[in-house]
Amino acid sequence: MPRPVPGPRxxxxxxxxxxxxxxxxxxxxxxxxxxGSDSVRVxxxxxxxxxxxxxxxxxxxxxxxxxxxxxxxxxxxxxxxTTLLTxxxxxxxxxxxxxxxxxxxxxxxxxxxxxxxxxKVLLDGQETRDLENGNVDWDWLVPEDAExxxxxxxxxxxxxxxxxxxxxxxxxxARPALGTSARGSVRGGSFGQVGGNxxxxxxxxxxxxxxxxxxxxxxxxxxRSREEVSSAGVNVHFRDGVLPRGSLSVSFLDADREDPGxxxxxxxxxxxxxxxxxxxxxxxxxxxxxxxxxxxxxxxxEWRLSPYARLEDGExxxxxxxxxxxxxxxxxxxxxxxxxxxxxxxxxxxxxxxAGVTGEASRLExxxxxxxxxxxxxxxxxxxxxxSISAYxxxxxxxxGATTLxxxxxxxxxxxxxxxxxxxxxxxxxSLGDRTMEALSPYAALQRTLGPRASVYASFSQAFHAPTxxxxxxxxxxxxxxxxxxxxxxxxxxLQPQRANSAELGTRWDGANGASAMxxxxxxxxxxxxxxxxxxxxxxxxxxxLHQGLIGSLGCPVAARLSVMVSGTWQxxxxxxxxxxxxxxxxxxxxxxxxxxxxxxxxxxxxDAGVRWVGRQWLDxxxxxPIGDFTTVELGGSMRWQHLRASVRVANLLDRRFVETGFIGxxxxxxxxxxxxxxxxxxxxxx
Numbered sequence: 020m021p022r023p024v025p026g027p028r029x030x031x032x033x034x035x036x037x038x039x040x041x042x043x044x045x046x047x048x049x050x051x052x053x054x055g056s057d058s059v060r061v062x063x064x065x066x067x068x069x070x071x072x073x074x075x076x077x078x079x080x081x082x083x084x085x086x087x088x089x090x091x092x093x094x095x096x097x098x099x100x101t102t103l104l105t106x107x108x109x110x111x112x113x114x115x116x117x118x119x120x121x122x123x124x125x126x127x128x129x130x131x132x133x134x135x136x137x138x139k140v141l142l143d144g145q146e147t148r149d150l151e152n153g154n155v156d157w158d159w160l161v162p163e164d165a166e167x168x169x170x171x172x173x174x175x176x177x178x179x180x181x182x183x184x185x186x187x188x189x190x191x192x193a194r195p196a197l198g199t200s201a202r203g204s205v206r207g208g209s210f211g212q213v214g215g216n217x218x219x220x221x222x223x224x225x226x227x228x229x230x231x232x233x234x235x236x237x238x239x240x241x242x243r244s245r246e247e248v249s250s251a252g253v254n255v256h257f258r259d260g261v262l263p264r265g266s267l268s269v270s271f272l273d274a275d276r277e278d279p280g281x282x283x284x285x286x287x288x289x290x291x292x293x294x295x296x297x298x299x300x301x302x303x304x305x306x307x308x309x310x311x312x313x314x315x316x317x318x319x320x321e322w323r324l325s326p327y328a329r330l331e332d333g334e335x336x337x338x339x340x341x342x343x344x345x346x347x348x349x350x351x352x353x354x355x356x357x358x359x360x361x362x363x364x365x366x367x368x369x370x371x372x373x374a375g376v377t378g379e380a381s382r383l384e385x386x387x388x389x390x391x392x393x394x395x396x397x398x399x400x401x402x403x404x405x406x407s408i409s410a411y412x413x414x415x416x417x418x419x420g421a422t423t424l425x426x427x428x429x430x431x432x433x434x435x436x437x438x439x440x441x442x443x444x445x446x447x448x449x450s451l452g453d454r455t456m457e458a459l460s461p462y463a464a465l466q467r468t469l470g471p472r473a474s475v476y477a478s479f480s481q482a483f484h485a486p487t488x489x490x491x492x493x494x495x496x497x498x499x500x501x502x503x504x505x506x507x508x509x510x511x512x513x514l515q516p517q518r519a520n521s522a523e524l525g526t527r528w529d530g531a532n533g534a535s536a537m538x539x540x541x542x543x544x545x546x547x548x549x550x551x552x553x554x555x556x557x558x559x560x561x562x563x564x565l566h567q568g569l570i571g572s573l574g575c576p577v578a579a580r581l582s583v584m585v586s587g588t589w590q591x592x593x594x595x596x597x598x599x600x601x602x603x604x605x606x607x608x609x610x611x612x613x614x615x616x617x618x619x620x621x622x623x624x625x626x627d628a629g630v631r632w633v634g635r636q637w638l639d640x641x642x643x644x645p646i647g648d649f650t651t652v653e654l655g656g657s658m659r660w661q662h663l664r665a666s667v668r669v670a671n672l673l674d675r676r677f678v679e680t681g682f683i684g685x686x687x688x689x690x691x692x693x694x695x696x697x698x699x700x701x702x703x704x705x706x
Contacts, residue, residue: 069144070169070189071178073360073373081425081464081476083109083172083525083539083570089193092162094625094657096666096702098206098214098235100168100190101157105631106613108570108586109172109186109539110138113679116276117239117246118212119670119695122157126172126185127543128566128592130606132680135487139175139183142190143254143268145309145327148182150350150383150405153487156305158248159190159272161216163204163704164231166193172570173541174482174521177427177462180409181485184519192254192268195220195229201705204233208700211238226257239277240695243294246276263314270307276300278337281681281690291676291693296338298391303333317362317371326355336391340685342498345388345395354379365416374412381405383488387442387495399494401451403437413462421469427462433485437492437512451492452512458483473528480521486514486549490558497556509551511558519545519566533582534575542567544595553685563595564604585614594640602642606680609635624658638690639683649677649694664704671697 066077066086077084085107087100095103101121105112112121114132129137135153139146142159149156168190175183200220207213216233232251239245254268280295308328315321331350336343358375383403388395413427437451464478493510525539543566552559572586588611592604603609615629634648652673657666674697681691 066167068167068169068171068189069191070141070171070187072144072358072375073371077169078474078527078529079423079466080171081423081466081478081525082523083537085170085172087168087170089163089166092165092168093664093704093706094659094666095162096206096208096655096657096668096700098161098212098700098702099157100162100165102668102670103162103168104170106584106586106615106629107170108572108588108611108613109568109590110170111608111611111633114692115240115679115695117237117244118208118210118235118700119240119698124155124157124188125607127541127568128590128604128607129185130604130680132606132682135484135490136182137185137484139179139187140190141188142270142307143192143266143309144189144325145268145307146182146329147307149303149305149331149333150329150352150381151331151333151348151385151487151489151493153182156272156274156303158235158274159250159270159307160192160231160252161204161214161233163202163706164193164216164218164233164252166191172539173478173523174460174462174480174519174543176458176460176482177413177429177480178411180407180429180431180458180460181433181483181516184482184484184517192229192231192252193218194254194256195222195227197222197224204702204704206235206700206702209698210240210695211236212700213237224258226255229254239279240698241279241292241294241693243277243297243299244279246274248275249273263312265310265312267310268307272303272305274304275302280338281692284689284691287678287691287693296343298343299336299338301333301335303331305332306330317360320359320361323358323360324355325358326353328353339495340497342389343391344398344495345390345392346495347386347388347393349384350381352379352381368419369417371415372413374410376410377408379407385489385494397442398496399442400440401437401492401494402440403435403451403488403492405433405435405488407431407433422465422467425462425464425466429460431458431460431483432456433458435488435491437488439494451494454491454512456485456516458485458516458518472530473526475526476524478521478523482519482521484517484519484549486511486516486558490514490549507556509557514549514558515547515560517545517547517549517560519543530575532576536571536573536575538569538571540569553683556685562597562599564592565595566590566592568592580619582617582619583615584617585612587612599640602640603635603637605637605640606646606682607636608633623660624656626656627654629653629655633679636680638681644683644689646678646681646691649675651675651677651694659706662706664706665702666704667699667701669697669699671695673697 067074068077099120101112104110112124114123116122126138136155140155170188172186175187202218205215214235218231220229234249236247251271256266258264278299311325313323329352333348335346356377360373363370385401387398409431411429415425433456436453439449462480466476468474496506521543523541527537545564547560548562568590570588574584576582592607612632617627619625632650636646638644651671653670655668677694678691679694684690
């Protein structure tokens with residue numbers, strides 16, 4: 020079947036985006052709204068980020084780095100951060116749920132449809148992925164409760180190890196201002212969406228305390244897509260005094276979501292709002308605990324001790340191959356990191372050093388029952404353990420006033436084991452195997468400034484993605500009814516880590532009046548790629564792939580109160596070797612583009628119109644089943660008066676029917692995830 024070709028409007032948008040980024044001086048984009056403007060732009064002076072374990076100017080990071088500032092986060096009406104990420108090049112946000120907001124964000128051609136994340140998502144520097152599958156829940160806090168969101172694209176294994184193959188995203192909670200403060204927000208919108216959040220703060224020169232919490236309920240735009248989400252957080256920071264400076268934080272998330280499932284083409288044509296399954300749902304409760312004590316300073320050497328914990332309790336009802344199973348899980352993760360950094364010199368040149376060691380131990384209890392609750396027949400009971408030890412070291416040396424050399428190295432050793440304790444499949448305790456996996460992740464980058472506003476950089480790194488506990492030891496049974504009854508599982512205890520080598524070139528430019536531009540080109544060679552093998556009906560290290568990309572963005576004022584922002588991504592992600600050599604990997608769009616025009620008629624008020632295009636992706640590795648290109652239009656606005664801010668967003672204004680992602684079923688049928696129709700969200704906030 021011939022490959023679909025983007026329409027003239029889509030081609031023109033991509034061409035305009037990349038041409039503008041190439042012809043103009045180019046830069047990483049800092050997304051921050053100026054007074055009376057909601058456009059994405061880089062502003063001066065410097066913006067400090069902490070995603071790479073130390074405070075530094077985002078413009079000096081040798082990567083495609085972005086910051087969504089608090090003004091932009093507070094101005095949006097959307098309840099979930101993922102919607103804002105659709106505007107950035109190199110990220111694909113998709114799989115819209117109850118409110119029509121994306122629930123999955125994949126970087127640089129990596130995709131797992133939310134079952135695992137290749138983007139290391141941190142909340143105040145702490146890991147948020149779940150233990151069983153390594154997936155991410157994006158509802159820890161609403162956008163206005165964050166001070167900023169930091170995104171550093173490209174492999175981050177040299178800093179964070181497993182799970183950072185496509186980049187690092189750090190959500191930084193807002194700290195209270197001096198004195199007593201309060202904030203709040205209420206939201207309402209299409210599909211029965213209602214929500215509210217409250218926050219309180221106390222702060223003086225020595226310490227501060229922040230409390231926040233909220234709840235959101237939505238009936239959902241599809242049948243059986245209702246969701247209820249509650250979250251809360253407590254954060255304490257204190258400065259030098261009787262104790263060393265440090266922090267303590269507790270974050271809680273309770274999510275109850277129905278799962279309408281994927282649809283066949285016939286179902287989609289008949290009614291895209293219908294549900295595939297009448298009873299599937301996912302419930303989860305998660306707690307993040309994190310503390311930090313810091314002593315010293317950069318001049319004499321700074322030490323930081325950070326113990327942490329993650330607690331998870333989940334229940335899942337899932338129907339596969341006409342059999343419904345109830346799957347409860349409990350997980351605990353405990354760890355600690357000891358880090359050190361120092362500002363020094365080498366032959367009179369500034370030198371920054373950092374090093375650290377991390378130890379972690381975790382345990383997962385996983386059951387399966389036939390039916391929709393734990394009263395059904397007990398099929399299997401599995402206990403899996405995972406522990407790890409890692410060490411990293413890095414240095415940043417200013418070779419001269421314009422050139423900076425950065426290097427890092429991290430080593431990881433991961434130990435896993437599991438045992439099946441009983442049930443229909445294995446009545447007696449059975450060992451599922453022990454594994455030890457190792458990875459070494461080096462990194463080197465060179466950056467040079469070109470005058471006061473432009474810079475170029477080149478980098479090389481290695482990264483890895485370890486198989487999850489579910490991929491290695493998941494005991495979900497697949498039953499074949501012919502006598503005698505036969506049970507099989509799709510897990511594979513012999514899986515090897517997925518490994519990659521990456522090279523990247525980039526340039527950026529920060530102009531006057533908020534103008535900015537960036538362009539990045541990357542190539543990543545991945546081997547031992549972990550994927551589901553339909554031939555053997557299990558997870559396997561089945562192939563090699565080449566992830567390539569060109570991402571660009573441009574933002575600039577075009578009139579006194581008018582500004583424009585465009586971004587584009589071209590990411591051919593192809594299978595290497597074998598009969599499918601050169602084919603685009605399934606469920607990875609080859610092209611994406613976004614453009615927005617913002618008008619600020621008066622101070623502290625803005626209106627914007629945005630267009631998003633996604634195209635050239637397939638459901639299968641053979642590239643025989645294309646997913647149609649789609650274009651959506653959105654409108655938004657924000658107005659602030661003293662401490663009150665009102666925001667509104669209307670998405671998919673033209674009621675475009677489209678498919679975001681999907682896969683080929685075991686019987687060769689297409690399984691499709693439809694995108695939501697037109698919807699509106701309004702928010703009123705007190706700041």
